[in-house]
Amino acid sequence: MRVLGVDPGLTRCGLGIVEGAPGRPPKLVAVGVIRTPTDLDVAQRLVLIEAGIEQWIAEHAPDAVAVERVFAQHNVRTVMGTAQASGVAMVVAARRGLPVALHTPSEVKAAVTGSGRAGKEQVTSMVTRILQLPERPTPADAADALALAICHVWRGAGTSRRQEAAQSELEARARAQSQVQVAKVQAALAQATQIRQAQLRAVRGGKR
Incomplete structure (x- = not known):
C-alpha cells in the first residue's frame, strides 16, 4: 500500500509518501512541504495547496490519503487555516477517487513511538x-x-477490516429487519383476508 500523508497547514503543508504493509517496515517514496506566501489572500493560498497536492x-499515484484530524486550539486563526488546508486535501483525494x-x-x-503523548522531536526521531x-x-x-502515512500503513488494514465487519453487520441487521417487516405485512394481509372472507360468509348467510 502506498499512502500520502498530509499534515495540513496554510503556511506549510507537509506531504509524505511511504509504501508498505502492516507488520513490515515501510519505505520512503517522497517527502516535502508546500509553502504559501503569507501576503496572498487565503483563497489564493488554498489554490496553491490544491495544485501542489494534485501534482x-x-x-506518485498513492492508494490512499491520510490527513491529520483537526482539533480546536487556542489560536483560532491557526486552526482555521489548518482546517481549510485539510478540507482541500480531502477534496483533491475524493475527486480522484482515493480513500x-x-x-x-x-x-x-x-x-510511531508507542506513546500518544510523544513530542515532535521524538516523532521525528522515530520516523x-x-x-x-x-x-x-x-x-x-x-x-x-510521514508519521501520518506510516500510521495509516500500519493501522489502515485493520481499520478497513473493522469497517467491513461493521458494514456486514449492518447489512445483516437490515436484511433481518426487512424480513420481519415482510412477515408483518404478510400476516396483516392474511388477517385482512380472513376478516373479508368472514364478512362475505356473513353477508351470504344473511341473504339466505
Missing part, C-alpha cells in the same frame, strides 16, 4: 529510524506527514 498524487482517512495526533504518535533515513526530515511538518 503529488499525479506523480481518505483522518488520524488524530495522539493516534499517530502512538503508532527517521523506521524509514532508515540518512538524516532527519525537516521541517517538522514533513516529518509529521
Whole structure:
C-alpha cells in the first residue's frame, strides 16, 4: 500500500509518501512541504495547496490519503487555516477517487513511538529510524506527514477490516429487519383476508 500523508497547514503543508504493509517496515517514496506566501489572500493560498497536492498524487499515484484530524486550539486563526488546508486535501483525494482517512495526533504518535503523548522531536526521531533515513526530515511538518502515512500503513488494514465487519453487520441487521417487516405485512394481509372472507360468509348467510 502506498499512502500520502498530509499534515495540513496554510503556511506549510507537509506531504509524505511511504509504501508498505502492516507488520513490515515501510519505505520512503517522497517527502516535502508546500509553502504559501503569507501576503496572498487565503483563497489564493488554498489554490496553491490544491495544485501542489494534485501534482503529488499525479506523480506518485498513492492508494490512499491520510490527513491529520483537526482539533480546536487556542489560536483560532491557526486552526482555521489548518482546517481549510485539510478540507482541500480531502477534496483533491475524493475527486480522484482515493480513500481518505483522518488520524488524530495522539493516534499517530502512538503508532510511531508507542506513546500518544510523544513530542515532535521524538516523532521525528522515530520516523527517521523506521524509514532508515540518512538524516532527519525537516521541517517538522514533513516529518509529521510521514508519521501520518506510516500510521495509516500500519493501522489502515485493520481499520478497513473493522469497517467491513461493521458494514456486514449492518447489512445483516437490515436484511433481518426487512424480513420481519415482510412477515408483518404478510400476516396483516392474511388477517385482512380472513376478516373479508368472514364478512362475505356473513353477508351470504344473511341473504339466505
